Amino acid sequence: MRIDKPPRRTSADRVLEEVFAKHLVITSAGALWSPNSHVAQELRQAIHLHRRVLVSKIEDADIRVCPSHDLHRREWRWEQGRGWHCGVCERLKEVC
Numbered sequence: 594m595r596i597d598k599p600p601r602r603t604s605a606d607r608v609l610e611e612v613f614a615k616h617l618v619i620t621s622a623g624a625l626w627s628p629n630s631h632v633a634q635e636l637r638q639a640i641h642l643h644r645r646v647l648v649s650k651i652e653d654a655d656i657r658v659c660p661s662h663d664l665h666r667r668e669w670r671w672e673q674g675r676g677w678h679c680g681v682c683e684r685l686k687e688v689c
């Protein structure tokens with residue numbers, strides 16, 4: 594009997610999970626924007642380390658880097674082969 598291992602989570606995946614769970618805002622340059630909230634230094638460093646991954650997720654309009662869960666959630670869509678993405682972030686990307 595063969596048992597497939599679940600896909601291995603990378604440290605970039607863990608950063609994306611943290612960014613999503615804490616509703617952190619990442620700029621299009623991959624920098625953390627958190628003027629009024631405390632973010633642990635370890636997480637700040639991890640965000641900086643994985644900024645290129647974060648920027649690519651912003652370009653893909655991935656919901657894990659959506660800056661406004663409350664306002665955009667109605668336009669979160671699942672697409673096979675692409676995963677969850679935000680329709681509002683996708684439109685904003687076109688005008689910015």
Ligand SMILES: [Zn+2]
Nearest residue numbers: 659665679682
């Ligand atoms: Zn969004």
